[in-house]
């Protein structure tokens with residue numbers, strides 16, 4: 093082990109800690125679920141509401157702080173395939189049905 | 197084989213071409229064995245590899261042959277993508293490979309850094325760039341694997357560094373190539 097090696101190991105350790113700190117500070121758990129249809133807010137409740145919302149075209153499941161689109165009438169199914177969201181700023185968009193699920 | 201024949205300046209002779217080809221072949225076999233192993237490593241993060249084949253290029257870098265290291269690494273990445281990979285996995289490993297080779301070459305010029313330090317830095321940088329490349333194709337969510345990838349890359353780098361040091365000592369004692 094030389095002096096330079098120890099500097100490199102410290103730098104990697106610092107980068108490791110920094111990356112964790114950055115990730116934690118950027119990934120704040122969301123608090124509210126907002127569902128919009130045709131640009132109108134049709135739902136705005138806590139993320140812990142444990143409800144299933146049916147917009148008529150899409151089914152949104154809110155369970156234990158996790159939100160996902162379980163069902164949709166659209167052809168592309170992009171919204172259903174988006175998967176689960178839970179962090180602030182994340183969203184699920186169904187363009188064909190004009191439904192947007194956002195976490196705030 | 198006389199010892200004086202070792203380095204012929206910038207001219208690439210038949211001996212080094214053969215040697216590089218041999219190294220690439222060893223890299224490919226290691227890479228294939230690793231891809232079999234990687235199924236059990238997927239718990240750490242997707243796409244994680246031990247990166248043992250980096251030890252080969254590192255051996256060349258530590259002997260001062262940075263050109264040879266580039267040749268072996270780029271050839272290895274292209275061939276292993278053709279044999280076992282996909283276009284996307286090729287771009288991932290190219291991003292990681294180019295970045296880590298560049299860092300290793302720069303650090304090898306510093307007298308205060310040994311093979312272990314070069315390898316740790318190379319491993320960490322490799323995984324950082326691979327992660328950044330992955331965000332383009334998979335999405336920003338991949339960033340959450342960065343801390344795990346970083347520490348894993350550094351640990352594997354340390355392992356490779358120790359390996360290279362042992363190999364270099366053997367080369368010195370036995371006078372191979």
Ligand SMILES: [Zn+2]
Pocket residue numbers: 164166167168169170171172185186187188189
């Ligand atoms: Zn949809």
